[in-house]
Amino acid sequence: MTSFAQRCCPYREGCPDSDHVLGADFVQDPFPALDRLRTEGPVHLVTMPSGAERWLVTRHDDVVRALEDLRLSNELGRGLRQSLPPEPLPPRAQVGLRTTQLLGRAMANLDPPDHDRLRKLVVRGFSAKRVEGLRGRIQHNTDELFDALGDAAEFDLVEAVANRLPITVICELLGVPATDTGLFRTAASVVGGHIADDEDALRVVAALDAFDAYVRELIGERRAAPRADLISDLVTTEADGEPLTEDELVSMIGIVLFGGYEPSAQLIGNALVALLRHPDQLAAVRADFSLIPAVIEETMRYDGPVTPGLSRYALEDVEIGGTTIPKGSYVIVGTASANRDPEHWADPAAFDIGRPFTARSLGFGHGLHYCVGARLASLEVETVLSTALRRYPRLRLAVPAAELERRPGSVRGLCEIPLRVD
Template identity: 90%
Template sequence: MTSLAQRCCPHLAGVPDNGHVLGPDFVQDPFPALDRLRSEGPVHLVTLPSGAERWLVTRYDDVIRALEDPRLSNELGRGLQQSLPPEPLPPRAQVSLRTTQLLGRAMANLDPPDHDRLRKLVVRGFSAKRVEGLRDRIQRSTDELFDALGDAPEFDLVETVANRLPIAVICELLGVPATDTGLFRTAASVVGGHIPDDETALRVVAALDEFDAYVRELIGARRLTPRADLISALVTAEADGERLTEDELVSMVGIVLFGGYEPSAQLIGNALVALLRHPGQLAAVRADFGLIPAVIEETMRYDGPVTPGLSRYALEDVEIGGTTIPKGSYVVVGTASANRDPAHWPDPATFDIGRSFTARSLGFGHGLHYCVGARLASLEVEIVLATALRRYPRLRLAVPATELERRPGSVRGLRAIPLRVD
């Protein structure tokens, strides 16, 4: 750890130079490390499994304050240029630059007032009325995915349902033809994923380039012939008397896709696995599907898809819990840790759908950047859980839960969820 880090994080003074290294075990189960860090202090300098060094905020009240602090910017690209190595850029640096170019003008990656201007346009597409209007379509898609399994006694929920339903819903909402959903799924799956080598990095850049070109072509088509879809609405909408630029449109389509696909896909899996690991609560849900919203809320707290948290960039020195985070630092606001803070939830490591919430779970974010697609994600999970439990009275994991393997990356999900239905 650097001397600066030791000065800013006094309780870590004297530890080895690499500080808190979150190794491969963190990917499989981050919560022991997060519990330890949270108990030791509110802010730590850590090395993530990806090798990136970040300041991590661990406690609920501090996380809330950090998410509300305008000095912690969502515009992560502000610090990118000075952190890039010299030309020619190595493949992994190319991924960082290309992702920033593609998504940098999306509302989720902007601060007010630009964020507010763009959010007003998108939030209309995710209104409660519009999302509820998708219920029958989501149910049909879910039934089709399960129908395709036929009489198979075993299947992988990730590949057959969880990875397919959200992309189909998002593409329909945007107005992407069903024949092109594969391109969108490929692009969505590479953002936030683990990049183990240069070859993978180059494939990611190529996928993002292809996505960028396709979306620009689709935008051009909607300018000529608008339809009843979200891309057309964004193309024709005005905010404060101005229309979105083409770069803003591409970024907005990208963030709707990337924000609506991976978290929803992983929440479906995390919720079902949590239920299957708790037979008593599973039986209660089978007896009353009205409990499913409580399952979703508790899953977002107990094992939400974003781990360890949301990224920010310090525009100036920021003091949190007695620790100064230096200007120009990248920060992870630890929502996963905050959601298990014993100061707000008794027995936080226990999955309990009957829990009385005395604080709001931060799985969908907080404040200005609360996820606009939260309702849609919850509806997808609700429909998949109800459909699976209705169809398969004996549904169970096909392997011990300890054998389920998590993927590296910023979205916490399982590589596969093998299920038995006989």
């Protein structure tokens, strides 16, 4: 008998449903499954490791078109209410609802014209001039983190540097007191992470509640006494002649935090691990630090922090690659798969900082929702890589690369990166 999924998705005909169930091995290494699905067809109905069913777009050209298609909405909360179970909501459903309430009025979760109105405000805060002005401060913060390691022969890059630098930088940019960055780090880490059980889900909700209350307090303080920080800019600047509402401010501050922390933290680790696994390219970078931007660009293509891609909600039936995605469906626009599409890159599974980029990597997104913090993330990664390689001439992984464990969640990163420096 043909399953519902096979009737909906023509590329599943003749395939067992299990071929489209992305299990625990997908978390550790998603690329074999993505390669297979991309070869089989441009769009698939898949079951994610979380158990959620999603339409997955796999090929580069289709992914670009999908990211440009306004029928695929960023307002993911549109479909949330009708998909929620009856009250009382189980803890996992509470997480989805609370996250939507908290971030739903941020530009990244809105469509035009609301998106355009709000994006103008944040783009100023991440201009090339402002980001470049942070270079000295980012270097200072990075040096402090490495100094704190002292003479340790081994350390975990994730905990020592990668998780600490981006939260410090984004909190300084926002104007959050250094004593309160822990609350922001906790809130940021739970949004892109994996929820293990109901108890974990309730902790996530509590963290988001605490973040919400704290940010509203900061907003009140900046309204009364603005400072030279991004929160003050958002509070005091009007968007198309109107000040932002408090809910919009909370969402905007939240998305700046979440977007500026998790992807940057994971990109730092992914980039350094990729280099350490390729000694010839590591040697080339040690000899010429001007190659580091190429390392970052290639890492975003080869092993970017967002896997398998960016979520969208179908406002109407949308045809992609001969498949009609039904109205009301949740879609993953597969940037990770697109970035390894052999139609655009030779030997796409190879890490090669010297490769000619014949297509644009989609690791930072594309179009209206291209990441406004891309410059800042790149500067943080550049600073960490150059500092680590300069300080540690014999830097290497302390365990075989195959033993490095990926953490589940929508942001792809490593649980730990043990390094040896002696």
